[in-house]
Amino acid sequence: xxxHWLTPALWLLVLVAGCLGLPALEPWLQPLVDGRQAVxxxxxxxxxxxxxxxxxxxxxxxxxxxxxxxxxxxVTRPWGRDFLxxxxxxxxxxxxxxxxxxxxxxxxxxxxxxGPTFVALALYGLLPILRNxxxxxxxxxxxxxxxxxxxxxxxxxxxLRVELPLAGRVILAGxxxxxxINIATAAIxxxxxxxxxxxxxxxxxxxxxxxxxxxxxxxxxxLAVTVxxxxxxxxxQWLKRTPGLSG
Amino acid sequence: MIELxxxxxxxxxxxxxxxxxxxxETGETCVLVGSSGCGKSTTLRMINRLLPHSAGDIRVDxxxxxxxxxxxxxxxxGYAIQGTGLFPxxxxxxxxxxxxxxxxxxxxxxxxxxxxxxxxxxxxxxEYADKYPAQLSGxxxxxxxxxxxxxxxxxxxxxDEPFGALDAITRENLQNExxxxxxxxxxxxxxxxxxxxxxxxxxxxxxxMDQGRILQHDTPDAILRQPASAFVxxxxxxxxRGLKLAALQSVAEVMQRHPQPRQAVPEKVSVGAQDSLRQAxxxxxxxxxxxxxxVDDQGLELGVLTRERLWRETA
Numbered sequence: 001x002x003x004h005w006l007t008p009a010l011w012l013l014v015l016v017a018g019c020l021g022l023p024a025l026e027p028w029l030q031p032l033v034d035g036r037q038a039v040x041x042x043x044x045x046x047x048x049x050x051x052x053x054x055x056x057x058x059x060x061x062x063x064x065x066x067x068x069x070x071x072x073x074x075v076t077r078p079w080g081r082d083f084l085x086x087x088x089x090x091x092x093x094x095x096x097x098x099x100x101x102x103x104x105x106x107x108x109x110x111x112x113x114x115g116p117t118f119v120a121l122a123l124y125g126l127l128p129i130l131r132n133x134x135x136x137x138x139x140x141x142x143x144x145x146x147x148x149x150x151x152x153x154x155x156x157x158x159x160l161r162v163e164l165p166l167a168g169r170v171i172l173a174g175x176x177x178x179x180x181i182n183i184a185t186a187a188i189x190x191x192x193x194x195x196x197x198x199x200x201x202x203x204x205x206x207x208x209x210x211x212x213x214x215x216x217x218x219x220x221x222x223l224a225v226t227v228x229x230x231x232x233x234x235x236x237q238w239l240k241r242t243p244g245l246s247g
Numbered sequence: 248m249i250e251l252x253x254x255x256x257x258x259x260x261x262x263x264x265x266x267x268x269x270x271x272e273t274g275e276t277c278v279l280v281g282s283s284g285c286g287k288s289t290t291l292r293m294i295n296r297l298l299p300h301s302a303g304d305i306r307v308d309x310x311x312x313x314x315x316x317x318x319x320x321x322x323x324x325g326y327a328i329q330g331t332g333l334f335p336x337x338x339x340x341x342x343x344x345x346x347x348x349x350x351x352x353x354x355x356x357x358x359x360x361x362x363x364x365x366x367x368x369x370x371x372x373x374e375y376a377d378k379y380p381a382q383l384s385g386x387x388x389x390x391x392x393x394x395x396x397x398x399x400x401x402x403x404x405x406x407d408e409p410f411g412a413l414d415a416i417t418r419e420n421l422q423n424e425x426x427x428x429x430x431x432x433x434x435x436x437x438x439x440x441x442x443x444x445x446x447x448x449x450x451x452x453x454x455x456m457d458q459g460r461i462l463q464h465d466t467p468d469a470i471l472r473q474p475a476s477a478f479v480x481x482x483x484x485x486x487x488r489g490l491k492l493a494a495l496q497s498v499a500e501v502m503q504r505h506p507q508p509r510q511a512v513p514e515k516v517s518v519g520a521q522d523s524l525r526q527a528x529x530x531x532x533x534x535x536x537x538x539x540x541x542v543d544d545q546g547l548e549l550g551v552l553t554r555e556r557l558w559r560e561t562a
Contacts, residue, residue, distance in 0.1 A: 166335065
């Protein structure tokens with residue numbers, strides 16, 4: 001029955017298996033490195049790196065969603081409409097700044113570590129969500145909003161029962177984009193001292209150890225695919241609950 | 248009863264509605280008609296305060312609308328608009344139940360009411376209650392829109408070009424439906440349209456608007472017979488005014504009634520008692536007849552309509 005949850009479950013299984021099982025692949029990875037180097041990334045376990053990576057992305061995504069959703073709703077209310085052009089511009093300009101630049105800018109302000117990475121991720125992740133919140137809310141047929149108001153719904157009833165359910169799918173797609181981008185960006189956070197799955201990649205690049213790079217890259221890729229398919233399943237679930245929108 | 252006294256609405260420098268006064272009696276259908284931008288929709292939207300009025304007084308059943316709680320005011324007025332504004336993520340039944348639910352009706356009462364309204368508008372509850380708006384045709388969606396407006400049995404009905412986007416045949420069906428419902432429910436109705444034929448058909452009284460003012464407020468018959476200005480005359484059309492007048496009256500009103508209804512002769516060309524004089528005239532022209540038998544739904548001949556009589560009545 002819940003067939004759309006099957007794919008993310010399978011990917012999650014592969015991801016966990018990868019984290020726990022990579023060390024067992026040592027003999028096969030041996031040819032990638034010269035004799036004196038270690039084959040498996042030794043400093044932290046992959047599980048620790050994965051959990052820290054996830055935590056960083058999850059907290060920053062939660063913060064970004066709260067701020068972007070709140071902001072998007074605010075600028076589409078009658079009292080906040082003056083700021084709508086500014087918010088739309090910000091959302092589109094923000095997309096042209098590469099994530100690495102955001103990380104680099106965070107360092108002089110906050111130093112190294114998880115902190116600046118978190119701030120950079122939250123700021124960067126805000127923009128796709130804001131853009132989609134605006135698109136979702138503005139894409140609602142004006143007649144629907146007029147009817148809702150004209151029939152006597154209060155403004156909060158219109159927002160919660162009509163606007164958000166109708167815009168929800170587009171907003172969810174924005175969160176999906178934001179999180180997927182930030183899984184990759186968080187890995188680059190390793191360059192400024194965050195502890196993530198990017199660590200083996202950076203260490204491998206610095207020391208010329210291709211096996212490290214491969215281990216990090218494979219796990220980051222698996223994580224991105226798992227989370228993305230999770231969102232896909234969420235969207236399917238959303239569609240199932242609101243069949244009127246699928247046409 | 249709805250009373251507008253010297254009501255104006257300005258948008259910045261532009262005056263959209265200019266000191267209009269209009270009274271809609273209880274149970275009456277008042278149609279605001281005019282070309283786009285004449286202020287008819289603005290006038291309608293001031294009555295449920297979707298737009299606040301800039302000057303003047305609007306009273307509903309004697310009470311100044313600015314003194315009534317905004318939500319309460321709107322919950323007591325049915326509202327139907329062009330393009331329906333049905334919520335696409337809700338079923339037909341839930342859409343119709345909107346206002347009763349906002350008013351806190353019990354579940355069973357809401358369900359009974361939804362069924363009753365779907366029946367009244369000719370949509371089988373079993374088939375349509377659980378459909379979504381996207382699965383309906385334009386005419387069906389608009390029926391649901393009207394049902395939603397009627398749901399909580401409001402005293403007042405506001406309709407903003409509800410049938411404007413429909414094809415001619417569907418529109419005529421819905422107008423008939425509207426007349427039938429109105430004969431039964433007698434809601435105080437303000438109906439906005441740009442279609443003079445729709446106005447003549449549905450209105451007890453018509454208010455012709457142009458450039459934010461009311462040019463004439465009168466019965467359809469009087470608007471046709473004595474247009475107050477050149478604009479009104481051009482709106483009702485000088486050429487086919489006779490036909491429009493004929494369309495206002497039913498055959499039953501002017502026929503010569505037999506003392507006793509008799510069995511109608513089958514196969515013979517006839518008109519229905521509820522048909523308009525316009526339809527009767529058309530049949531006479533087409534069939535080259537000088538008189539027509541008038542029959543009712545049961546196939547009884549009630550009387551005859553002669554050409555002379557028709558001539559006299561539409562003069």
